[in-house]
Amino acid sequence: MDNSISYDGGFKFKPDYKWPEKGTEKECPKCSEKLELVENRKTYFGKPWWCVPCQWQFSEEDLLKAREDSLEEE
Ligand SMILES: [Zn+2]
Numbered sequence: 719m720d721n722s723i724s725y726d727g728g729f730k731f732k733p734d735y736k737w738p739e740k741g742t743e744k745e746c747p748k749c750s751e752k753l754e755l756v757e758n759r760k761t762y763f764g765k766p767w768w769c770v771p772c773q774w775q776f777s778e779e780d781l782l783k784a785r786e787d788s789l790e791e792e
Contacts, residue, residue: 736778737766747784748772 737758738744744753746769753767753776765775776784 732760732763735766738778744776744781746772746774746776747781747788748774 738755740755742755744755744767745751746753749769749771751769751771753769756762756764756766756768756775758766765777765780767776767778767781768774769776
């Protein structure tokens with residue numbers, strides 16, 4: 719008998735996103751529109767930045783990476 723146990727960590731915890739300070743403003747790396755800063759609620763499991771036109775969430779890391787990528791293209 720080969721009962722290998724697969725453990726995939728099952729539970730969903732709130733991801734530990736770095737949350738920007740209230741009043742911080744950022745632009746969407748895709749469409750350059752101003753991003754909305756989502757309120758950091760315990761019940762909210764998404765990323766801190768929300769782009770309305772793109773319907774897309776961004777974390778601080780995503781924005782940083784997008785900026786680095788665009789710098790490399792120049
Ligand atoms: Zn956008």
